[in-house]
Amino acid sequence: MEWNRREFLKIASATTAVTAFGGLGFDLRPAYAEGQAAKLKFTKQSTSVCCYCSVGCGLICSTDKDGKGRVVNIEGDPDHPINEGALCPKGASHYQLGNNDRRIQKVLYRAPYSENWEEKSWDWALDRIARKVKEARDGSFVTKDAKGRVVNRCEGIASVGSAAMDNEECWIYQAMLRAMGLSYVEHQARI
Amino acid sequence: MTNHWIDIANSDCIFIIGSNAAENHPISFKWALRAKDKGATIIHVDPRYTRTSQHADVFARLRSGSDIPFFGGLIRYILANNLYFKDYVVNYTNASFIVSDKYDFKDGLFSGYDAEKRAYDKSSWSFARDDAGQIKKDPTLRDPRCVFQILKAHYDRYDMKSVSSVTGTPTADLQKVYQTYAATGKPEKSGTMLYAMGQTQHTVGVQNIRAMSIIQLLLGNMGVAGGGINALRGEANVQGSTDQGLLFHILPGYIPTPNAAMPTLAEYNAKNTPATKEPQSANWWGNRPKYMTSFLKSMYPNQEADVSYDYLPKLEPGKDYSWLSLFDVMLGGAFKGFFAWGQNPAASTANANKTREAMTKLDWMVTVNMFETETGSFWKGPGMDPKKVKTEVFFLPCAVSFEKEGSISNSGRWMQWRYPAQAPRGDSKPDGDIIYELFEKIRGLYAKEGGAYPDPIKNLNWDVATNHAFDPHKVAKLINGYFLKEKTLKVGDADKTFKPGDPVPSFALLQTDGSTCSGNWIYSGSYTDKNNAARRDKTQTPMQAKIGLYPGWTWAWPVNRRVLYNRASVDPQGKPYQPEKAVIAWQDGKWVGDVPDGPWPPMADQKGGKSPFIMTTEGMGLIFGPGRNDGPLPEHYEPLECPVGDNPFSKQLHNPTALKFAGPTEVHASCDPRFPFVCSTYRVTEHWQTGVMTRNSPWLLEAEPQMFCEMSPELAKMRGIQNGEKVILESTRGSLWAKAIVTERIQPFTVLGQTIHQVGIPWHYGWTWPKQGGDSANILCPSVGDPNTGIPETKAFMVNVRKA
Numbered sequence: 005m006e007w008n009r010r011e012f013l014k015i016a017s018a019t020t021a022v023t024a025f026g027g028l029g030f031d032l033r034p035a036y037a038e039g040q041a042a043k044l045k046f047t048k049q050s051t052s053v054c055c056y057c058s059v060g061c062g063l064i065c066s067t068d069k070d071g072k073g074r075v076v077n078i079e080g081d082p083d084h085p086i087n088e089g090a091l092c093p094k095g096a097s098h099y100q101l102g103n104n105d106r107r108i109q110k111v112l113y114r115a116p117y118s119e120n121w122e123e124k125s126w127d128w129a130l131d132r133i134a135r136k137v138k139e140a141r142d143g144s145f146v147t148k149d150a151k152g153r154v155v156n157r158c159e160g161i162a163s164v165g166s167a168a169m170d171n172e173e174c175w176i177y178q179a180m181l182r183a184m185g186l187s188y189v190e191h192q193a194r195i
Numbered sequence: 196m197t198n199h200w201i202d203i204a205n206s207d208c209i210f211i212i213g214s215n216a217a218e219n220h221p222i223s224f225k226w227a228l229r230a231k232d233k234g235a236t237i238i239h240v241d242p243r244y245t246r247t248s249q250h251a252d253v254f255a256r257l258r259s260g261s262d263i264p265f266f267g268g269l270i271r272y273i274l275a276n277n278l279y280f281k282d283y284v285v286n287y288t289n290a291s292f293i294v295s296d297k298y299d300f301k302d303g304l305f306s307g308y309d310a311e312k313r314a315y316d317k318s319s320w321s322f323a324r325d326d327a328g329q330i331k332k333d334p335t336l337r338d339p340r341c342v343f344q345i346l347k348a349h350y351d352r353y354d355m356k357s358v359s360s361v362t363g364t365p366t367a368d369l370q371k372v373y374q375t376y377a378a379t380g381k382p383e384k385s386g387t388m389l390y391a392m393g394q395t396q397h398t399v400g401v402q403n404i405r406a407m408s409i410i411q412l413l414l415g416n417m418g419v420a421g422g423g424i425n426a427l428r429g430e431a432n433v434q435g436s437t438d439q440g441l442l443f444h445i446l447p448g449y450i451p452t453p454n455a456a457m458p459t460l461a462e463y464n465a466k467n468t469p470a471t472k473e474p475q476s477a478n479w480w481g482n483r484p485k486y487m488t489s490f491l492k493s494m495y496p497n498q499e500a501d502v503s504y505d506y507l508p509k510l511e512p513g514k515d516y517s518w519l520s521l522f523d524v525m526l527g528g529a530f531k532g533f534f535a536w537g538q539n540p541a542a543s544t545a546n547a548n549k550t551r552e553a554m555t556k557l558d559w560m561v562t563v564n565m566f567e568t569e570t571g572s573f574w575k576g577p578g579m580d581p582k583k584v585k586t587e588v589f590f591l592p593c594a595v596s597f598e599k600e601g602s603i604s605n606s607g608r609w610m611q612w613r614y615p616a617q618a619p620r621g622d623s624k625p626d627g628d629i630i631y632e633l634f635e636k637i638r639g640l641y642a643k644e645g646g647a648y649p650d651p652i653k654n655l656n657w658d659v660a661t662n663h664a665f666d667p668h669k670v671a672k673l674i675n676g677y678f679l680k681e682k683t684l685k686v687g688d689a690d691k692t693f694k695p696g697d698p699v700p701s702f703a704l705l706q707t708d709g710s711t712c713s714g715n716w717i718y719s720g721s722y723t724d725k726n727n728a729a730r731r732d733k734t735q736t737p738m739q740a741k742i743g744l745y746p747g748w749t750w751a752w753p754v755n756r757r758v759l760y761n762r763a764s765v766d767p768q769g770k771p772y773q774p775e776k777a778v779i780a781w782q783d784g785k786w787v788g789d790v791p792d793g794p795w796p797p798m799a800d801q802k803g804g805k806s807p808f809i810m811t812t813e814g815m816g817l818i819f820g821p822g823r824n825d826g827p828l829p830e831h832y833e834p835l836e837c838p839v840g841d842n843p844f845s846k847q848l849h850n851p852t853a854l855k856f857a858g859p860t861e862v863h864a865s866c867d868p869r870f871p872f873v874c875s876t877y878r879v880t881e882h883w884q885t886g887v888m889t890r891n892s893p894w895l896l897e898a899e900p901q902m903f904c905e906m907s908p909e910l911a912k913m914r915g916i917q918n919g920e921k922v923i924l925e926s927t928r929g930s931l932w933a934k935a936i937v938t939e940r941i942q943p944f945t946v947l948g949q950t951i952h953q954v955g956i957p958w959h960y961g962w963t964w965p966k967q968g969g970d971s972a973n974i975l976c977p978s979v980g981d982p983n984t985g986i987p988e989t990k991a992f993m994v995n996v997r998k999a
Contacts, residue, residue, distance in 0.1 A: 050614045051731075053603060055596035056883050058428035059200055059222045060605025065597050065616035075597065075617045085733065085745050086200050086605075092221035093881050093895060100892040101595045102617055106964070107565055107891075109621020112590035114574060119581040121590070126622065126632070129589050134636035136559050136587075138646060140531035145647035153455040155509040156648055162521050162530050165441070165563070166537030166626070167433035170601030171610065172670035173627040174432070174439035175447060175714050176659050177536065179494055180634045182446075183655040185508040185648070187516050188530075192430055192884075193437040194518040195396075195543060195987060 043077060046070065051081055055101075055168070056094045061087035063098060075102045137161065141184055162188035197423035197759040198387065199607025199751070201743035204229040205421030205776050208379045208386040210372075212240040213262065213393025213403070213990075217247040218880045220391075220427045224250070227389075230421070238372055240265065240364075241393070242875055242953050243905065244940040253375055255368040258944045259875045259953060260834035260991030263399055264361045264844070265369075266406035267353030267831065272373040273413050274347050278380045280415030283772075285334050286798065287763050287807050288412045288816040290343040293323040293331040298827075300349060303845025305826045313852055320821040328472040330813065342819040346409070349828050357843050361831065363944025363951065380414040382772045385421035392429065393877075396990040398853040400981040402829035405820055409829070412816040418763030418792075418807060420742040420776040428606045429884070431596070435604035438752070439674075439715060443516035446507075447674075447715035450487055453504070454512045460504040463487070469812040476814030477793055477805040485705040485716075492712035493673055495654050500709055506651035515854065517985030518544070519978050523856050526553035535562040537593065537626065541569040541576070542885035542961040545976035545987035548929045549860040551576060559587040563629060565595060566891040569961040569971065577962055577970065592623035599625035601667040602721075602728045604752070610721055611749045612729035627665030631657075668726070675699065675722035676713025682706065698723045701754055717752045727755070738788050742776050746790070756790040762798070762807035763816070769797030824982040825852045833865070834991035835979045836926075838873055838951050840866045853988075854980035862927040863977060870926060870993040872910070873953040876972045886959035890968065902969025904933035904996065905955045911937040913952075914997060921999035924956065926992060929974040932999055954996055958989075 047066035054061040062084025066077040078098040082089035101107075111129045112121040144160025163181055166174070181189050203209060203226035217224045228250065231237055239251035248254040257265050273279050284290045297319035299306040307316035322330045323340070336343040359366045379386030388411060394403040408417075408424055416422035428434055440447040450467075457463040464484040471478045488500045495503035510516060522544060524530065533554070544550040554560065554573045562571040567590075569576060574584040596603075597616040604610045619625065624632075634657060641649040659670050676699040683692045684704055693704075702719035705711045713719050721727050732747030739746065744757050751757050758764070761778040765771050769781025779788040781797050798804040806814025821827050832850040833842055842848050848865075855861065864870040881898040882889040889895040904922055916922055918937040923930055933956060944951045958972035976989040 050597075050616045052597045052613045052616060053431065053605075053611045055431045055888075057220050058431060058434060058606040059220050060431070060603070060607070060609055060611055061222050062611075063597075067616045073617055078597070078616075083731065083733075085743070085748055087222045088225070090222055090225065093898065094883055094889060095222075097889075097892045097894045098597070100894060101565070101888060102597060102620065104620075104891060106567075107620050107623065108567060108590060108592040109623060111592065111622060112571075112588075114586075114588040114590075116585045116587050117582050119575065126624075129591065130633050130636050133559075133561055133589055133633060134640055136532055137637055138640050138644075140558070142647040144531065147648065149455050149511060151455070153509070154458055154505070155455050155511070156505065156651070157508040158647075159529070160531040161533065162525065163534040163536065164518070164521070164538050164540055165535060167430035167436040167441075168537035169436065169626045170432065170599070170603055170613070170667065171435040171439055171674065171718075172601045172667040173625070173630060173665075174436045174441055175670055175674055176627065176634075176665075177630050178440050178447065179655060179714075180630060180637075182507060183494070183651045184637070185651065187443060187452075187508050187510055188521045188524070189441060189443050190516075190518045190521055191436055191441040192538060192543075193433050193442060194985060195545070195989075 047076060054091070054095045054098070059086060061091055061095055063095070075099060137184070145185065156185055157187050158185035159187070161186055164190050167192040196425040196606045196608065197417065198425055199609065199757055200226055202420055202758065203227050203387060205385065205742050206230045206235050206387045207384045207421060208236045208238065208376055209389065210238045210376050210386060211247055211389045214389050214391035214427050215241065215245045215247045215877065216389055216427055217250060218245060219878050221880060223427060236375055238375055240372060243955050253371050255364050255372050256942065256944065257362040257364050258946055258951060259873050260397060260837060261362040261831070262394060262403045263406055263829050263831040264353060264358045265364065266403070266410060266829065267350045268355060268358035268369060269373050269376065269410055270346065270406070270413065271350040271353045273377050273380065273410070274350070276377065278377040279413040280380050280382055282766070283415035283763070284343070284413060285336065286767055288818050289813065290336060290341065290818050291332040291334050292342050292819065293333060293338060293340050294342060294345055294819060295319055295321045295323055303830060303842070303847030304851065308851065315824065315852065317821060320827040330473065346818060346828065352844050360947050361843060363946045377414070379416055382415060385419045385773060386414060386416050387422050387425055389425050389427055391427045393990055395986050396988060398835055398850045398979055398981055398988045399829070399832055400986050401823055401983040402825060405823065406829040409818050412818055415772070417816060418758065418760035418778070419773060420758065420764070420778050423758070426606060431605070432603035434606055434608060435602070435610070438604060438717060443510070446490055448486055448490065448717045450483065450490060452510055453507055454510040456512045457509070460487070460501050463504065471812050473813045475798060475804060475806045476812065477795070477809040478812055478814065479809045480812070484707045486702065486713070488707045488709060489676055489705045489711050489713040489716060492679060492709055493676065493714040494656055496656055496679055496712055498654060515985060517980070519854060519856070519980050519985055519987060522550050522553050523978070525556060528556040531558045533557050533560045535560060535570045537563055539564070539568040539570045539885040539887050539961070541573045542971035542973060545973050545989050546860055546928050546978035547971050547973040549978060554586060555584050557586045559589070561589045561591065563591045563593050563626060564887060565593055565623070566887050567963050568887050569885070569963055572963055591629055592621065593629065594619035594623050594625045599627065601627065602671065608751045609749045610718065610728040610752065612726060625665060627667060631660050631665045671722045671726065672698065673712070674714035674718045676705065676711055676719050678710060679712055680710040682710045720754050721750050721752070736787070738777060742778065744789060754790050756792065758789050760792055760807055761789050762792045765797060767797055767799035825850055834988055836863050836977055836993040837865050837991070838871070838993065839947050841947060843947070850982065852982035854982055854985050856978060860928060861978065863979070864927050864993045867993065870995050871952070872994050872996060873951060874924070874975065874992055874994040875953065875955050875990050876958040876976065877955055878959065879957050882957065882959035884959070885961055885971065889959065890961070890964050896965060900965065901967060902931065902933040902960045903936050903957065905936045905938055905941050906996065907941045907943055907952065908937055908939060909943050910952045910954070910996070911935065916998050922996050923999050924975060924994050924996050926975040926994045928977065931970045931972070931974050933969060954994065
């Protein structure tokens with residue numbers, strides 16, 4: 005697999021460079037080829053799948069080997085039988101999700117009636133959320149319905165989400181919500 | 196999808212309706228164009244000319260909300276011209292079934308309607324049975340009470356002229372589409388139907404899909420290569436998240452959620468396990484108790500299944516808990532707390548202003564995302580005074596897809612494994628770790644302090660981490676399932692003994708006696724001796740290579756079957772109808788090709804053969820579909836907000852069972868001169884959903900920076916609007932601004948003799964970012980929904996457009 009991909013990249017760099025850089029008046033092919041080679045030499049490659057629509061296009065992520073272990077490039081996986089290396093604009097912009105200063109990097113908290121966010125630690129936030137969950141659940145738990153039938157429901161908490169999670173995350177999320185007795189469990193598939 | 200992306204290339208005719216595949220699933224179009232290169236025809240039917248239309252051989256416009264007349268006309272055309280695939284229809288569908296005497300349809304209403312409850316008693320939508328309990332049939336299809344004849348009579352009203360008057364499609368275009376697509380009824384031809392939210396986001400959404408299914412069954416297009424009903428789903432893992440039961444009505448693997456009328460597991464099983472007297476029906480859901488018990492054992496391995504069944508919350512029978520109801524209940528102040536996990540409902544929910552107000556009634560909200568969202572920051576959004584909003588908000592930052600490990604499932608049901616390529620940025624964490632750590636804390640509190648009914652929390656299987664980090668492999672193994680006790684079972688012809696901890700090789704071996712667990716039976720087989728979702732083997736047999744089948748590349752549910760209902764692709768002797776692109780074939784006493792829909796011999800084998808539609812109780816494709824809430828056959832009703840006062844097909848203007856709500860935010864404007872234009876929402880290539888990820892990606896934002904409204908030159912002239920000017924759109928629920936794009940891609944329709952204008956708007960924007968980007972289109976959309984699914988009607992509603 006690995007060898008095939010490298011072969012592919014070699015061929016691709018030779019052929020696409022002609023069309024991509026032709027007409028500039030000087031030859032960029034050697035620089036382009038060097039760039040491609042550097043990507044393989046100085047990065048570790050791993051495969052992924054696009055996070056946007058449901059076509060499921062394969063990606064190759066290149067991670068900086070010597071620096072801070074950051075992704076330096078993401079492109080289509082030529083071995084993947086669905087996209088065969090191609091990506092749409094969204095797929096091709098993956099890199100900007102990983103390296104983006106607009107990412108929220110701290111736990112944020114907004115107190116009642118406050119006009120601002122405050123930064124908090126994970127421990128502080130999860131402790132407080134757990135306490136809030138327990139209060140809401142214990143205060144709204146219904147053992148029997150109006151007809152006297154056993155229902156074991158927590159009626160004071162609702163959840164939406166998420167198709168943005170992996171299967172394994174979705175499964176434990178539903179397990180947690182159902183163990184708590186939630187009935188209002190919904191997500192993107194409904195809308 | 197019944198089929199998969201690569202399979203589109205096998206089609207002779209690709210019918211795209213309610214989808215703009217070229218722009219919204221761009222890579223899917225590689226396969227549509229490859230089919231076209233081989234001589235296939237592409238049909239696109241849409242209110243708007245798009246890049247999908249540009250590639251189509253046949254393009255036809257229809258007014259938003261008139262799909263059922265369009266399809267009804269096609270059904271009538273197929274039947275009137277004898278273009279259906281007769282052997283397929285007789286052998287593989289319920290066309291020959293005799294319908295109960297009590298079933299009736301009169302002037303837009305099916306038998307059993309209760310106007311007070313706005314609901315049907317569905318008992319008359321059933322079949323006549325003989326003394327042995329078997330369904331009466333007429334294989335000649337001549338009996339006036341057989342499904343085939345009832346179908347014919349039902350759609351007789353949908354003649355070309357009436358259809359055209361409602362859809363606004365010129366009859367010549369209708370004729371062209373009908374003629375082209377009906378040609379796939381020949382046994383050697385296949386046609387595929389591709390759709391997206393353009394079909395589902397209607398108060399008749401499910402019946403739109405039913406209409407397509409009927410067409411595909413009549414033409415023999417189900418189960419074959421290049422055929423099927425194919426939903427182009429909108430999110431990378433929305434297939435998987437649905438499979439894993441993150442909806443109120445289903446547990447993982449499409450097992451119905453228990454309700455209060457099913458107090459014990461035995462009663463649950465009695466009510467949810469279909470039985471049949473049809474000798475050749477596999478009735479696969481007859482196995483449901485095995486899957487339910489194995490699911491309960493995955494949640495609570497140390498409890499008897501009867502006990503852990505008690506742990507599960509029970510719904511109130513007949514009550515709707517779906518999305519729109521959830522926010523209606525929230526607005527009423529019934530919830531203390533709310534999780535908005537990886538989702539942005541303040542921008543994605545129809546009637547967004549109502550949703551945003553509902554959030555002010557919460558005591559607390561936990562929201563998990565990568566970027567600021569309109570949901571997390573709702574308290575400082577337009578029209579909000581933070582000093583008056585009590586809601587406590589926790590924003591938990593999560594990792595992106597390539598900062599964690601796990602699997603996602605695409606529309607073609609391929610479960611594909613992903614690897615981490617970098618550490619989560621800053622303090623962000625994978626969702627799995629956040630869930631794991633949060634529940635550790637909750638469990639800790641219950642262990643220490645007790646509380647309301649603590650047993651389901653204390654006993655939940657929470658062995659989902661290794662060294663306090665969420666372990667996707669552990670959970671994937673649990674979802675696949677393993678043995679909990681030693682068990683000797685027949686595998687093929689031999690006995691095999693499984694030890695505790697051994698993975699279950701397939702759901703065929705799941706048990707009701709508690710000896711197996713499986714978090715999700717349809718994923719059984721995904722993680723056995725190895726992680727099959729991580730496979731990258733492109734080996735194919737020559738037969739598989741012909742149709743682009745890669746059985747060794749990742750894994751597809753169920754049991755790595757790539758084309759569902761593939762037993763319908765062969766004749767009753769097991770011979771492929773389309774030998775050049777065979778999916779399966781019966782050769783020398785076994786099946787070759789794809790994994791067949793069950794191991795049994797072909798249907799002609801009277802003793803062991805089975806009918807192809809194994810998930811239906813009777814084994815047949817459901818032309819007459821008794822299970823839905825709004826009728827066994829699709830019938831045209833106008834959207835709840837529509838531009839016409841009459842329905843030429845009946846006296847029922849709207850779906851009499853549509854989901855709606857009461858209150859000041861629920862005013863609907865039909866034929867209201869203040870809101871004269873039909874509006875539809877849609878997507879663009881460069882953005883995704885509410886735009887949280889794409890609006891925050893600079894390359895994408897630069898390409899599509901702000902909210903716009905597409906309108907016809909005629910409408911622009913009427914309202915004095917120039918291309919590029921700012922306009923205001925308003926509905927009874929709210930208003931927003933957009934930049935006018937005046938384009939001939941949109942044209943007025945002639946509907947029931949009047950000129951009807953339609954406009955279109957993307958829904959990707961929100962007030963948080965960019966600052967001059969505009970707000971969510973959902974501010975305009977009504978909170979009304981389909982009576983089966985509750986999906987909101989965001990594809991057809993009424994607005995006004997004026998110069999800002």
